[in-house]
Amino acid sequence: MHEMSIAIELYRGLRSEIQSRGGGRLRRATVVVGELSAIEPDLLRFAWESVIAQGPDGGALLEIEWRAVEQTCPHCGxxxxxxxxxxxxxxxxxxVPLLLEGGRELDIASLTYDESETRMTGSLGALESLESKP
Incomplete structure (x- = not known):
C-alpha cells in the first residue's frame, strides 16, 4: 500500500510548512487527488489516521478533493x-484520438492549524517511531 508512504510525506510537508510559519498544531489538511494518480482516497485516509494517531497532531482531519480526468477532442472539444x-x-x-487532461494531481490545497498550541521543536512525534519499526 503506497498510500502509507504518501501519507507520511504529506504529513512531513504539512509539518514543515507549519514550522516555517512559527509552529502550531495541525487541525485539517485538504489535498487534491487526481483520478490518474494511482491513489485510492479511502486507503490514503486510513494511512493518514495511522501516521498522525499518536503524534502531536493526532485527530487532524484529511479532506480529499477528487479530480476526474477530462477527455478532450482536439477538434470537437x-x-x-x-x-x-x-x-x-x-x-x-x-x-480522432482523444486527449486526457488533468487527473494526475497530488497537491496540498490548504491547511488549518492552531498557532496558540505549544510550539513544536521540530519532532514529528509518532512519525519517527512509525518509520523505525521494521
Missing part, C-alpha cells in the same frame, strides 16, 4: 465519459 472512470479512445463525433 470536451467529451463526456460514457461511464464514471471509463474513457473512450476516439472521439464519438470525428474518430
Amino acid at each position: 470536451p467529451v463526456a465519459a460514457t461511464t464514471p472512470g471509463g474513457w473512450l479512445r476516439l472521439c464519438p463525433n470525428c474518430d
Whole structure:
C-alpha cells in the first residue's frame, strides 16, 4: 500500500510548512487527488489516521478533493465519459484520438492549524517511531 508512504510525506510537508510559519498544531489538511494518480482516497485516509494517531497532531482531519480526468477532442472539444472512470479512445463525433487532461494531481490545497498550541521543536512525534519499526 503506497498510500502509507504518501501519507507520511504529506504529513512531513504539512509539518514543515507549519514550522516555517512559527509552529502550531495541525487541525485539517485538504489535498487534491487526481483520478490518474494511482491513489485510492479511502486507503490514503486510513494511512493518514495511522501516521498522525499518536503524534502531536493526532485527530487532524484529511479532506480529499477528487479530480476526474477530462477527455478532450482536439477538434470537437470536451467529451463526456460514457461511464464514471471509463474513457473512450476516439472521439464519438470525428474518430480522432482523444486527449486526457488533468487527473494526475497530488497537491496540498490548504491547511488549518492552531498557532496558540505549544510550539513544536521540530519532532514529528509518532512519525519517527512509525518509520523505525521494521
